[in-house]
Amino acid sequence: MKIGSLPLNNITILAPLAGITNLPFRLLVKKTGCALVCSEMISSNGLVHKSKKTLQMLDSTIEEKPLSVQIFGADPSIMAEAAQIVESSGADLLDINFGCSVKKVIKTGAGVALMKEPGKAETLIKAVRKSVNIPLTIKIRTGWDKSGDQAFKIAKIAEACGVDAITVHPRTAVQGFRGKADRSIISTVKKIVSIPVIGNGDIVTPNDVIKMQKETGCDAIMIGRAAIGNPWIFSQALSLIGGDDISDINPLHHFELMIEYIKTSVKYFGEKRACYMMRSRLGWFAKGFPYSSKFRESISHISSEIEAIELIEIYKQRYLSSALNSF
Numbered sequence: 001m002k003i004g005s006l007p008l009n010n011i012t013i014l015a016p017l018a019g020i021t022n023l024p025f026r027l028l029v030k031k032t033g034c035a036l037v038c039s040e041m042i043s044s045n046g047l048v049h050k051s052k053k054t055l056q057m058l059d060s061t062i063e064e065k066p067l068s069v070q071i072f073g074a075d076p077s078i079m080a081e082a083a084q085i086v087e088s089s090g091a092d093l094l095d096i097n098f099g100c101s102v103k104k105v106i107k108t109g110a111g112v113a114l115m116k117e118p119g120k121a122e123t124l125i126k127a128v129r130k131s132v133n134i135p136l137t138i139k140i141r142t143g144w145d146k147s148g149d150q151a152f153k154i155a156k157i158a159e160a161c162g163v164d165a166i167t168v169h170p171r172t173a174v175q176g177f178r179g180k181a182d183r184s185i186i187s188t189v190k191k192i193v194s195i196p197v198i199g200n201g202d203i204v205t206p207n208d209v210i211k212m213q214k215e216t217g218c219d220a221i222m223i224g225r226a227a228i229g230n231p232w233i234f235s236q237a238l239s240l241i242g243g244d245d246i247s248d249i250n251p252l253h254h255f256e257l258m259i260e261y262i263k264t265s266v267k268y269f270g271e272k273r274a275c276y277m278m279r280s281r282l283g284w285f286a287k288g289f290p291y292s293s294k295f296r297e298s299i300s301h302i303s304s305e306i307e308a309i310e311l312i313e314i315y316k317q318r319y320l321s322s323a324l325n326s327f
């Protein structure tokens, strides 16, 4: 599987998730075999105006490569300039957001608003394509109604403008993340373009990866929410694809991952900010575990890495003794 000139090891891709897919989270996911990780969506205005916080979102390390960076915006010249900043930062791939349905973004004409303006979309894609050499992708939705006509139109325009692959999240702008993703939209996009199509939406289990590919014929699969708390979904899916049985993940790996996550986050964000973030995030990895609500409560005020690791260790011991007692 190749996107433009970029070869991928396998067909699994981590979705861009605002507020989640920062560098520490991407590094966790990368370890589980995911072929391509994506940044959170990054404001083209923020990049061009050199906002320190926005520029920090471009930080990357060799261990997570290849990296796709997603930008959003509606102004072709600002998007082109932002694209150059992304390319100079060393990103391997650039993605344009055509799917964000948050009001604040739509109001500016960006995200999914672009899907009802094919003329504007074309000008924007052409400007970005001209400004960078790295492979370029776009991530679209079904459009503003269920028909998929807007997705089909934008997909054809993108291909004609030199885009190297298209990700389809087949929900309408109005649906947000509710309801079911309509996979027939992915199948149709796959039929009408000859560049790779990446299927996205409602992958919950490793088996869904196989089903989505069979149903739609898509070239790669992007996983979002299911990777939160279970980054192993990538390795499990890869085992299934390879014809191997998938065994349950050793629960102790969840505790190891929590410790790794807090350590990497402290290294990257500093202790104060990382602990603030981890107060809610460590709980992701305990979902479905006994006493998880008590654990979440215990970490809701952590203020140091040592304290967090101690609480994780206490929870792990409690988990182990409850597992022993249940025999």
Ligand SMILES: Cc1cc2nc3c(=O)[nH]c(=O)nc-3n(C[C@H](O)[C@H](O)[C@H](O)COP(=O)(O)O)c2cc1C
Pocket: 015, 016, 017, 018, 019, 020, 040, 041, 070, 097, 098, 099, 100, 139, 169, 177, 200, 201, 202, 203, 222, 223, 224, 225, 226
């Ligand atoms: C919390 C959250 C943040 C998201 N942020 C982005 C984003 O920054 N860019 C984007 O293109 N899509 C974003 N999405 C959409 C996802 O990338 C993905 O298309 C959607 O969640 C469907 O895939 P899933 O069912 O595997 O989660 C976000 C979704 C969620 C739930």
